[in-house]
Structures are given as C-alpha cells and as structure tokens.
Amino acid sequence: MPDPIRMRIKLTDDVADVRVLIGHPMETGLRKDAKTGELVPMHFIETVSATLNGKVVLEAQWSRAIARNPYLQFRIRGAKVNDEIGIAWIDNRGETNSAKATVPPSS
C-alpha cells in the first residue's frame, strides 16, 4: 500500500483552499543508498489530478524534481460546504493512490 494522502481544506467565501501532503519517496534515480552504495531506482509521481464533486479541476504532470513527500496547494472557486474534493496520483511504476475529503464550513 502506498503511503497515505493528507488533505486540509479551508473555505473562505466560495473559495476552497486545499493543502495536500502526499506520502511518496520521489526518488530521482541519482541518490545512492547509504548502506549499499547502489543508486536507488527512479520512483516518482508523474500525474496528479484534483476533482471537485468528481469533475477534474486541476491536473499536474510532475518530474523527479518535485520534492519527496510532495506538498500541493491549490484553490477552487465555486466550492460549497459538503462538496467533495478528490486527489489521485499515478507514478512511473503504475502505482496509484487516491483520497477524498468534504469541504468543512468556514470557521
């Protein structure tokens, strides 16, 4: 199982501010294993998509240069309380993970 995705959503008027932390090693293929001295094979997320109530609002294509355990923040206009925001990713090995969360009331 891939590492979990954590999401935090804050609604201000009709804009949902979404902060996402994705557990992923994002290996560049250039890093040497400290013990074996061997290069750790490339392993990185290539594509991430974000949805609002199932409709795609953001699509990101990534390289190995996105930092380990990627952080992604974006904003969706027209969001309401209880709307569902989804995140899904797929990496260069075809592994995937997804998560969803509902928009909480403004605090």
Next chain:
Amino acid sequence: MSWTTSISTKPRRAMNRLRRLLLKTATIGASAALAYAALAPLKVFAALWPAAAFEAKTIEEALKAAGVIDPVTCEGIAIKAPEIAENGAQVPVEITSQLPGTRSIYIFVDKNPQPLAGTFEFREGAEPFVSTRIKMGESSILRVVVNSDGKFCMATREVKVTIGGCGE
C-alpha cells in the same frame, strides 16, 4: 526509458492496476466508488505525460519540448520563493497568475539536470494559483511560464541553494 515504451506500456499497466483496485474496492461501497471516480480521468492524463519535455537536458530544449512558443517576459506572474534555499531538496515555490485566461503554469529550474520540474493545468473552477516544493541541484534561475489563452508569458527569480537537492 524511451518515449515509445513509456506510451505503449504505461496505460496498460495503469489500467490493470485500476481494474484490480476497482475489484478490491467494489464491496466497500460508495466511498470507494468515489475514490475510483477520481482515478478514472487520471489514467487518461498519465498517458499524456510529456516524457520528451521532462527528459530534455537544457532549458532551451525543455521549453521547446514543452511546447512553449515565443515566451515573453511579462507582469502579472507572482513567484514566491526563497532568495536563499538552505536545503535544495525542499524549495517552496508559490505561483499566482493574474493573467486572464490562465490555462497552465510550468515550473522550470534552468540548471537542474532536467529543467522542467512540473506543469499544472487549471480547469474550470481552479484559481490560477499553485504552491509546491521542488528540488534544486544548485543555485539557479527559477523560470515560471504561464499559458494564458495560448500566449506564453514568463517570469524568473534567482534562487541561491546552499546544499543541492538532486541526490535526494
């Protein structure tokens, strides 16, 4: 990995994976179904991963391969990034575009082994804003390109890196 192999094998692999995931989650109910809904469009995008642009080794080649045509330096792109990044493995970058009709944002690091770090495409509803963290191998120009209605606008920032982050 060549361009052709990445096209021919990846969607199939992703498809099988998604099929397994669907079978596994079918009994869990509505929440699993929604997670699957988020994954469905993903496999389409994954097939479009622009390998040539990501593997280009110079900024000129990367811009060209990413389809950035005649970029002009313009106002209206705000880049928030540290002047000095102590850790090149985690460099925060925040971009806000005020250009009307912003469709996508590209992040390039001129001196990285492969300059294109990522692209972000905004659909209806998404604000032209993104914040993430990138790796920088050494001090470099950070180059942000915005595609607004097919026109390419560019802004740059210089980021000094104390400890490079490419081996991370």
